[in-house]
Amino acid sequence: MFRKLPGDEARNLVSTTPDTAVVFRPAVVRTPAIVTLVIWLSRLVAGLIRLVVRHPVAVAVPVAFGVIWTLYGWRLALVMAGFLPSAGLSWLLLDRASFLRLVGWPLLAFARWFWVYRRHWQPVMVVTGLGRHIRGHDYLPSLVGVECDGWADRVSVKMLNGQAVTDWADRIEHLAHGFGAPSCRVAIARAGRLVLTFPRRDPLAEPLPARPVPEVASVGPVEIGRCEDGTPLRLKVHGTHVLIAGATGAGKGSYLWSTIRGLLPAMRAGLVQVWALDPKRMELSFGRALFGARYAADPKECADLLDEAVSVMQKRADRFAGLQRSHTPTPGDPFVLVLVDEVAFLTAYQPDKHLRQRITAALATLTTQGRAVGVGIMAALQDPRKEVMNIRNLFPDKIALRLDESEQVDMVLGDGARDRGALADHISPVPELGAGVGYVRLETSPDPVRVRAAYVSDADISSMVAEFAGVGR
Structure with a gap:
């Protein structure tokens, strides 16, 4: 019938009857609930800190709204909720560059991080072969952060230990299609870190008129x-x-x-x-x-x-x-x-x-x-x-x-x-x-x-x- 064999002895078992079922049950170590709770809380706190550091603008807006609601009531919170868009629009019209730099692009980066890259990170990494599934665990490159500007997303990535830049460079078309971009470029930030550039639009689609003749004589650039x-x-x-x-x-x-x-x-x-x-x-x-x-x-x-x-x-x-x-x-x-x-x-x-x-x-x-x-x-x-x-x-x-x-x-x-x-x-x-x-x-x-x-x-x-x-x- 059935026998329980400890450890790795199951692989040394030789059966002469084809209908013998070999069941291997590894030893179970019971972890105290307090240890599991501490690990879970520490990961939650670390994740919140990373979220605040990487996306301060996106976090500050709902937090400020919640603080005003708690301290001054829902009426003032609603007034502020209506005031902020009009203030942002006025800022955008008066100084577009500073608004985009301080508010617009950080908010877009948070939205792209949450809805595009974080959402599809695991399946894209696994399908492209940049992630590994070993003994029931997924080992994935880390999505460090996302930055946006007027034409592209720049995704910072921490590679897995043992990976090379060519592993990513050989898969640029897979990455581009996986994240819905027309193309992808790979650049080295530092050892173990890459920056993936995903264009959202083509700023060079229109022909450029001839540059003005310089007023000052110079040999360049x-x-x-x-x-x-x-x-x-x-x-x-x-x-x-x-x-x-x-x-x-x-x-x-x-x-x-x-x-x-x-x-x-x-x-x-x-x-x-x-x-x-x-x-x-x-x-x-x-x-x-x-x-x-x-x-x-x-x-x-x-x-x-x-x-x-x-x-x-x-x-x-x-x-x-x-x-x-x-x-x-x-x-x-x-x-x-x-x-x-x-x-x-x-x-x-x-x-x-x-x-x-x-x-x-x-x-x-x-x-x-x-x-x-x-x-x-x-x-x-x-x-x-x-x-x-x-x-x-x-x-x-x-x-x-x-x-x-x-x-x-x-x-x-x-x-x-x-x-x-x-x-x-x-x-x-x-x-x-x-x-x-x-x-x-x-x-x-x-x-x-x-x-x-x-x-x-x-x-x-x-x-x-x-x-x-x-x-x-």
């Missing part, structure tokens, strides 16, 4: 558009090299012309020279008068212009040796920005092998030695494969616009960029929605940032030429 968080996109061009990759119609010209537009006053002041290589003869030729004699379209002319840039770089290096380690733009030694549109035609598709070798050697020399002496490269291309552009790793700052394949994202921005949320292959091909939208990965930060460059129209370029023609002579 140049404002060329807007970041996803609403801050201006300022691109550093002096002291670095920039690679822009994107499919046809992705908006590479917006980055080139916005950069030129931001440097026009410095060009007039003699602090910047823009040298333009335009093998397609379509993009940069529209503003050819801005570049003067430093414009080339024929492949041989492009090679000659690059060789001239190398010569300028080497002469400066000889003069600066032992005297200075960085470049300060002056009219005598201006910052030289070499713009190369469709660089792949010059480095891979050019039928003349000798020209290909000259151009590739010149670009490699400039990207490895030009920064310190004030010679920078901004190159644009469609195909980021290594056999097309084998010196792409020599560009510290990279921009990925709409790309055809997911593998190309890491080719441009570096390994792991797509796993961190740089979904350049998901950018809309519709010009009004996706032209100029891309992801920037700077030398100073491994996390890609979603941005959109302003659109510089033909009329804008014509006005630039009319006002600044001849500054590049």
Whole structure:
């Protein structure tokens, strides 16, 4: 029949009869009720403290209402309940920014924490495999807190011991759909802590008009558009090299012309020279008068212009040796920005092998030695494969616009960029929605940032030429 076996002896039991039932009943330890009560109360108090610390505004409103009800009666409480919305509306109309910062976004963060993330946390973690169910217990990453702003939720998470960032980066699409967001990005806050960014809307859905021409001559950073968080996109061009990759119609010209537009006053002041290589003869030729004699379209002319840039770089290096380690733009030694549109035609598709070798050697020399002496490269291309552009790793700052394949994202921005949320292959091909939208990965930060460059129209370029023609002579 049935036997009770203590401990682990059940696993050593060998039965010769197939109908023998083995019942294993572990030993039961009875916990005193006072211990259970103390544990429950301590968890309740800790949870209340965490709630107050993380959501002070959401807690303060009902607590204040309850205190007024208790001390002064329900009539005054109802009056205050009617007064608070009107006071909040007046505050919102008078100073929208401070109201949202102090009241609006904290209340929204509490609502999103309670109704979206806390409510769905356990099933999402278990289904995505980020949580573990071991011997009847669920081990889940901790939902530390939620912060909101005008476009996204930022969810702070404490990982389980033994988890890695790649465990989360590999599941960004699962997390996005699990919490009802269009996408998800993963960033490291500190050891063991992550910040998951879930956009609620797309602040870059509308095309941006051309930025105003700066009033003060400066070599940068140049404002060329807007970041996803609403801050201006300022691109550093002096002291670095920039690679822009994107499919046809992705908006590479917006980055080139916005950069030129931001440097026009410095060009007039003699602090910047823009040298333009335009093998397609379509993009940069529209503003050819801005570049003067430093414009080339024929492949041989492009090679000659690059060789001239190398010569300028080497002469400066000889003069600066032992005297200075960085470049300060002056009219005598201006910052030289070499713009190369469709660089792949010059480095891979050019039928003349000798020209290909000259151009590739010149670009490699400039990207490895030009920064310190004030010679920078901004190159644009469609195909980021290594056999097309084998010196792409020599560009510290990279921009990925709409790309055809997911593998190309890491080719441009570096390994792991797509796993961190740089979904350049998901950018809309519709010009009004996706032209100029891309992801920037700077030398100073491994996390890609979603941005959109302003659109510089033909009329804008014509006005630039009319006002600044001849500054590049």
